[in-house]
Ligand SMILES: Nc1nc2c(c(=O)[nH]1)N[C@H]1C(S)=C(S)[C@@H](COP(=O)(O)OP(=O)(O)OC[C@H]3O[C@@H](n4cnc5c(=O)[nH]c(N)nc54)[C@H](O)[C@@H]3O)O[C@H]1N2
Ligand SMILES: Nc1nc2c(c(=O)[nH]1)N[C@H]1C(S)=C(S)[C@@H](COP(=O)(O)OP(=O)(O)OC[C@H]3O[C@@H](n4cnc5c(=O)[nH]c(N)nc54)[C@H](O)[C@@H]3O)O[C@H]1N2
């Protein structure tokens with residue numbers, strides 16, 4: 001989230017699109033209720049289903065799954081055509097006036113630089129034009145045909161209300177009503193928040209759906225303000241912490257990217273990540289990257305990381321490709337993987353195309369499961385009749401189950417969607433032989449280290465030299481780990497402005513990442529967490545919810561990264577002269593000598609407004625981008641493409657270009673193209689989702705949850721039920737080109753038929769929570785049905801749009 005949960009109460013309009021907060025985030029949803037009650041906020045929900053959030057909405061509009069870019073592109077067109085944009089904001093804080101290179105092009109659904117054989121773009125033309133002064137060329141008069149504003153205006157002029165209706169199935173009057181409600185927040189004293197989750201991420205165009213939402217927010221001037229922002233509602237309670245700590249395979253802690261295999265040279269690796277200012281007077285904060293990286297390497301490798309050996313840069317892996325979940329399963333399926341560790345993960349249930357995942361697991365030599373429960377994955381080899389129809393005798397994979405504790409059985413911090421690190425305390429003793437994850441990992445590591453010490457091996461240094469200064473080596477404590485993330489001084493640190501002053505003594509905990517150095521004198525395990533546990537103590541354990549400004553920022557409750565800042569980009573809540581755009585929503589402001597306010601300013605504190613520094617300090621251009629230069633993999637402007645399985649044969653935006661039917665850069669492996677089904681055989685777009693009563697695949701192991709939602713059901717609309725002769729409670733078979741599941745039919749008004757390109761389309765809803773392991777009724781795994789295709793940027797699978805058939809059994 002750019003903002004945070006409590007802040008939602010400050011909104012005038014709440015758009016829930018691509019998520020169902022009332023169902024999946026019921027505690028957080030209370031802030032929507034607060035906004036409605038105390039701020040007269042209007043809630044707008046756009047979803048294929050009239051879901052629990054919609055039941056609380058002031059306005060609901062239906063949409064066909066996978067078409068949100070068409071819808072939001074239509075909103076952009078509406079805002080520009082009706083002049084509903086926050087002019088001062090957009091002019092000063094975005095790239096609207098920047099001029100784009102001459103060789104950038106967009107034709108018939110494809111951007112310049114496409115290589116069809118590789119399904120990849122050469123992005124070099126997606127760049128700004130650089131002027132004689134070395135900075136980006138701009139045209140403040142907006143006359144230049146290639147300035148971002150004019151390119152964007154032309155790009156989205158094709159997304160007319162009629163086109164939106166044709167593609168999305170959203171009736172034109174409903175679409176226009178949503179536009180009208182949204183556009184009311186282009187006024188400086190009104191603000192909208194967008195709340196989204198998997199209804200946007202889990203598509204082959206997911207990242208670009210989110211981007212289109214962000215563009216709408218920028219046009220309205222809603223980023224950086226209280227009650228505004230782009231708010232990703234995260235999933236597992238600490239999944240935000242997982243990405244923060246760099247547990248995605250291509251990341252280091254704090255969103256530093258790992259090197260590719262061509263980046264063997266340390267200096268070149270650093271240079272590529274420390275971009276120079278692209279406009280005069282900008283901060284370009286990532287220029288501090290070497291400080292974060294060197295401090296990280298010092299935290300990991302201690303004295304073995306020296307200036308002479310580039311702080312042990314050679315110890316870091318260099319990636320030949322991104323090892324996302326689809327890639328890993330693909331390699332496993334090709335028989336190219338020996339072992340797999342599933343720690344708190346149930347891939348047989350949670351990855352797409354269960355048949356493929358099961359076959360892949362069967363090619364392993366060993367599978368390690370670290371989990372409090374006996375999961376479906378841990379028994380993928382066991383025959384459960386129709387639900388897991390395998391021949392156990394043929395499966396050679398050796399499975400090790402290491403029982404772990406669950407988060408409630410240990411102390412530690414959990415980072416919520418709003419970036420708050422909140423310390424929590426053990427609620428119960430772990431049962432049986434369960435050990436904490438740290439103990440299991442430490443045990444494995446110490447054993448490996450012993451073996452490397454004894455036997456050598458190809459490259460023992462990174463293992464042998466890893467810092468391991470924990471009091472009890474096979475049980476690192478959460479407190480020790482938290483201090484390691486926060487960082488400390490390794491030698492006395494002198495004040496850069498006054499070298500006679502020591503600001504930190506060797507061994508002391510740092511106050512924050514501003515104190516990090518690139519000369520090996522500081523260590524820090526995760527730069528964005530720096531400040532969470534300082535010499536003043538555990539900031540994450542703070543529980544003072546006093547709210548002096550009445551805007552819910554509560555700076556003394558827990559610790560928010562970065563730097564305890566609650567709303568990121570908050571400099572943009574003030575106008576260029578430093579005065580809050582909306583005096584009712586004062587966030588930060590210039591007091592004549594410095595930036596101050598009700599939040600920690602996201603800015604250089606002493607940079608006066610007349611210096612002209614832009615509020616988006618992480619970008620080298622200092623402003624936010626409508627034009628995603630070099631960033632996104634399928635184009636600098638989001639474009640609508642059909643889901644890989646779609647009821648439409650063509651992309652209505654480009655009916656004559658079959659290459660532009662689906663995302664040209666999406667993640668598809670060779671054999672999986674053939675596994676896509678066709679609308680003739682599988683006429684109904686389906687989507688998968690969660691229920692409040694279950695948490696994924698764990699709570700089917702809990703009796704109380706199993707009682708309230710005992711077995712797999714699917715939701716179909718009354719129209720489809722009538723066509724198929726199905727009544728509520730009938731058993732139905734739902735099939736895709738990859739397999740089938742059987743389930744109870746729930747016939748409902750909540751999924752209405754829509755009209756897409758003149759034809760009636762029935763959508764099918766499939767909750768995800770069942771499987772063959774547990775105390776709920778044994779059942780099929782919903783992911784038997786889903787396709788093996790991922791987003792072009794995040795590689796997130798397309799769980800939310802695929803084709804099925806439904807038959808009465
Ligand atoms: N009780 C409970 N809570 C949970 C979880 C749980 O299992 N149980 N899981 C947690 C996790 S890990 C996560 S990631 C979050 C997920 O939170 P959400 O994303 O909110 O949950 P979902 O139910 O998967 O999907 C949300 C909505 O997306 C809609 N949708 C599907 N396709 C589209 C589309 O193309 N466009 C639009 N606009 N909407 C679409 C669905 O109809 C559904 O209403 O929930 C978390 N919270
Ligand atoms: N079709 C479809 N598929 C989906 C989705 C969808 O919307 N539709 N959503 C996707 C999403 S967003 C998610 S997050 C995934 C979820 O997929 P998974 O993460 O694979 O599913 P969970 O059941 O949440 O598995 C988490 C496991 O962690 C264990 N666990 C709990 N606490 C601890 C602990 O402290 N330590 C360890 N080691 N283990 C612990 C639990 O017992 C459980 O078995 O599913 C994805 N798959």
Ligand SMILES: [Mo]
Pocket residue numbers: 234235236
């Ligand atoms: Mo999730």
